[in-house]
Amino acid sequence: MKELNKNWLTEGLIDFEYKKYMLLAYLQDVKGSFNEKKLYPFLSDLLFHYQNLLRLKENKQLLKEHFPKQISSADFEKLEIIYEELVNDDKIMRELEEIVMFALPKLKDQLVEGKEIYEEIEDMLSISPIGLSPLNLDAGYLLFHTNNRSETRVYEYQVTLFQTAEAKYRGIHTHFVENISKTIGNTYENIKLELIKKYKKLPNPATFLVNSKFSYPFEETVMPITKRLLVKKLYSEI
Incomplete structure (x- = not known):
């Protein structure tokens, strides 16, 4: 897994264990790359995901807007598409919040490690x-x-x-x-x-x-x- 999809949190199956597995697999690849002193593209990718989740944590409304919409029905004669917002499901929202709380410290730890390697090499x-x-x-x-x-x-x-x-x-x-x-x-x-x-x-x-x-x-x-x-x-x- 070279990069984590920018919408990894809200795309696909919304399940804590599944998202946890996805994140840990990504971070394992990041760790391996950093061990070889290969910083990019992972370092900028990490920063994007960390800042993104931080904003979502601080603004639950933003999390709702970030969430994809599912087509619930379509009127092909009138060419009208009716959207049903999945964010009305409280269980899904709680699951997402749990994933965010798990992911933030993991991303931060890896980001700190990457920045330390960056500064070490910058000095050289x-x-x-x-x-x-x-x-x-x-x-x-x-x-x-x-x-x-x-x-x-x-x-x-x-x-x-x-x-x-x-x-x-x-x-x-x-x-x-x-x-x-x-x-x-x-x-x-x-x-x-x-x-x-x-x-x-x-x-x-x-x-x-x-x-x-x-x-x-x-x-x-x-x-x-x-x-x-x-x-x-x-x-x-x-």
């Missing part, structure tokens, strides 16, 4: 500019290096801006460029110059070295943490 990563940085930092290269390894992974990055009803957010879109062997004579400044010569798309790119003291899963951990660190670095210094 550093981001530093290579050469002079241009005024526009919204596009450039990320050079990933792990101590005691000669290979450097090169990614192009682009800052993206997206907006919700509440606020605007910045994100980082990346794609792989190439692997380059780092040698004593081939400095990071030289690598940057070679990238400029080879890829005309970015004539004056912002370029950053991302150094990791230890080896961690790249796609599931290093890259997601790097994106967050880079946004923080770029826009806290403006």
